[in-house]
Amino acid sequence: MKENYQLLLDGIIKENEKQNIVPTLLLHSCCGPCSSYCLEYLSNYFKITVFYYNPNIYPSEEYFFRVDEQRKLIDKLDCKYPVNMIVGKYDVDRFYKTVKGMEKLKEGSQRCHLCYELRLREAATIAKSEGFDYFTTTLTISPYKNSTVLNEIGKKIEEEIGVKHLPSDFKKRNGYKRSVELSRMFGMYRQDYCGCIFSKMEREAIKKLRETS
Ligand code: SF4
Numbered sequence: 001m002k003e004n005y006q007l008l009l010d011g012i013i014k015e016n017e018k019q020n021i022v023p024t025l026l027l028h029s030c031c032g033p034c035s036s037y038c039l040e041y042l043s044n045y046f047k048i049t050v051f052y053y054n055p056n057i058y059p060s061e062e063y064f065f066r067v068d069e070q071r072k073l074i075d076k077l078d079c080k081y082p083v084n085m086i087v088g089k090y091d092v093d094r095f096y097k098t099v100k101g102m103e104k105l106k107e108g109s110q111r112c113h114l115c116y117e118l119r120l121r122e123a124a125t126i127a128k129s130e131g132f133d134y135f136t137t138t139l140t141i142s143p144y145k146n147s148t149v150l151n152e153i154g155k156k157i158e159e160e161i162g163v164k165h166l167p168s169d170f171k172k173r174n175g176y177k178r179s180v181e182l183s184r185m186f187g188m189y190r191q192d193y194c195g196c197i198f199s200k201m202e203r204e205a206i207k208k209l210r211e212t213s
Pocket residue numbers: 056057099107108111112113115116194195196197198199
């Protein structure tokens with residue numbers, strides 16, 4: 001039977017509330033718009049530090065623009081517990097090494113699974129060294145991303161590194177729709193491709209095809 005990760009998250013939140021605990025969470029964020037709903041929702045139950053680690057993003061101008069958008073969003077959001085932010089290293093070479101040989105695969109393929117793992121592993125490493133209670137990622141909000149794969153990667157890394165992964169499926173309960181609303185409300189930039197050069201090329205090819213057909 002398919003796991004319902006939203007229900008798992010509900011259970012963890014309920015248990016922490018019962019014990020009067022507000023745990024710390026290192027929330028890996030792919031971009032400001034996707035993090036908007038996740039922050040609005042999770043900041044009622046966790047003390048969050050956003051971890052911006054996305055060496056997959058191309059070109060560098062886009063990367064730095066997304067970092068700024070993330071910062072602006074955190075400043076604008078009115079959260080129950082203050083939200084901090086850590087910006088990871090923009091280690092582009094690490095991303096290209098990770099996905100070597102998979103450049104021509106489509107979005108959603110094994111290339112993406114390795115890209116998720118790269119970012120989640122870095123988040124877990126920082127969460128462990130900085131003593132966070134949990135780590136997770138905003139990536140499950142995207143309709144283009146497989147939440148089962150993301151949660152299975154998170155669980156595997158939890159066991160390897162020894163820091164708790166917070167299960168999630170943020171697209172449930174209209175999370176994605178709410179993120180679009182919040183992005184509009186805050187006048188945020190919403191990119192039309194996932195992030196890497198390959199996804200940019202794929203999106204441009206689709207656009208061209210539509211224009212000529
Ligand atoms: S399409 Fe997105 S998830 Fe897949 S490799 Fe590129 S940036 Fe990573």
